[in-house]
Amino acid sequence: MKVCIIGATGHTGYVFEGLSGEDAPVLAGIAPGSPGESIDGLYRDSIDRGFSPERFDDYMEMLSKLKPDIAAVACYFSDHAKVAAQALKMGIHVFVEKPVATTLEDLEMLKEVHRDSGVHLCAMLGLRYEPSFRTAWKAVKDGKIGSVRLMSAQKSYKLGSRQDNFKKRETYGGTIPWVGSHAIDWLYWIGGEKFESVRAAHSTMHNRDHGELEMSALCHFTFSNQVFGSVNIDYLRPSRAAGHGDDRIRAAGTEGVIEVRGGKIYLMNNDTDGMIELPLEDGQPIFADFVKQVKGQGECLISAGDSFMITEASLKARQSADENRIIVF
């Protein structure tokens, strides 16, 4: 089985993590996915990790020549949909950075192409595979907190100094889709309800010369069965802090409360002695899970439907913030 990587902007590391072990795919080729995107770093990284991909300037030429089973798409975010659609049309399975599109029009186009393709697609919502979030999801599924009623999730990142493609809405897509989509996914995945409406707000103020990049955002989702969820997103984490991010979710249910914070998971219900820490489920490389599905050996944790839904929710939240109104799903 052969995989090609298109682009060097998103989480290409997910692919590398899934390339070890027996029967793992071979990294056959790499190419940029967007005009002006450099893959020098990605190439060096590939070599350092012991792979020897063929290097292309044109990803279409690469796909035609190498005929990979899987294309991993991680170029400038606004090109995800176009590149993914081209691969799908060639019958190539697609592992694509989230958001899978940065406009609702591109998303519709991609959904349609996927519908007709007969191949698989999975967005890089890799945090579902983090032991703490995976354990939270399992605990909720196992009924530890009863029916989920209210959730709040957080993504807080360091800003650092980001490439030019982060500074323009046209290439970046916005902080809600790029950073927030993970947390929006937790609400959807752990809450298990359907999106009904969203009200969001975002601000580019104090973004330290990062053009159109939003530094802070807040989303308020309503779901089926009167379940509600908030997502707060910021790039305000102090540069000196340990670690890049501070990912959290709290879910309160009819029988208890669960919380992920600092990579740990806590549960409180009427069977526990206060807030207890739960042992973590094993993690798993996301790409290996997708490869398993491509091989017909089971379902990947992130379906194409999930990938599209989270992108839609992120883009509708962004639209709500841009237009200062409630968007109904």
Place this chain on the structure above:
Amino acid sequence: MKVCIIGATGHTGYVFEGLSGEDAPVLAGIAPGSPGESIDGLYRDSIDRGFSPERFDDYMEMLSKLKPDIAAVACYFSDHAKVAAQALKMGIHVFVEKPVATTLEDLEMLKEVHRDSGVHLCAMLGLRYEPSFRTAWKAVKDGKIGSVRLMSAQKSYKLGSRQDNFKKRETYGGTIPWVGSHAIDWLYWIGGEKFESVRAAHSTMHNRDHGELEMSALCHFTFSNQVFGSVNIDYLRPSRAAGHGDDRIRAAGTEGVIEVRGGKIYLMNNDTDGMIELPLEDGQPIFADFVKQVKGQGECLISAGDSFMITEASLKARQSADENRIIVF
């Protein structure tokens, strides 16, 4: 100086905490504030604490006869505004449970009466005096996190089994004003910005035979300068959990992050070694602070303007949830 308590439903304990020490007011009388409200428990409590108030059935008779300097109003929530207004009209200073009104019409009436009264009013937003929140406010004021950009606050309570006045919107006013107003106040007080709009949602589902009482709620506020804040509110805390509530706020600013959780306060900025715990400022009885203002010895931490503003914000959030739309201030 004499104080009378009207009603036995809200936080009358705040009054008792402020009655010790030299020059403290004397508890002269108690009376119910709402039809059907029992003050038996309050009377016993007064005696147990060593006070000997005169007991009345009619608070107007009590005010006329005892001519107190201060009336503490804590009856059924929907009667706060009417009772407070009656006391103000008699030139009596008012210490009143929050929300100070349960309708915007009552709030306007009370504001007008207060404007003409020449006496002081303070809402029982007692959590401003809790050491952790007070320390958070001071740290923000001292510039420890720069300009506040994004906040999220939480109120989570045990439901237990509540009196009938909690089960009807007409007497209860709603969970957002009753429970949420504290957290809405933290956003306002710590953020230091003006309310601009609110989107909220609430649900009575799974309320264990509590009629119209909302079990969960979520509010999304936008403030001046593109500052945003969420408040999540629930009665879902397991009955076996230690302590009644789980009060929190996190505020992320241009220079750092501050967080109150579990009665402690944490700060992270580029001068700290990761997230550090701050020593707590001293607490102070809220009622004693109000008495000081009544005596002309300084400003109370909670102004009448704050009391009205937080009530307005709570009622507009409730309206947003009821009408499923954004309310602009």
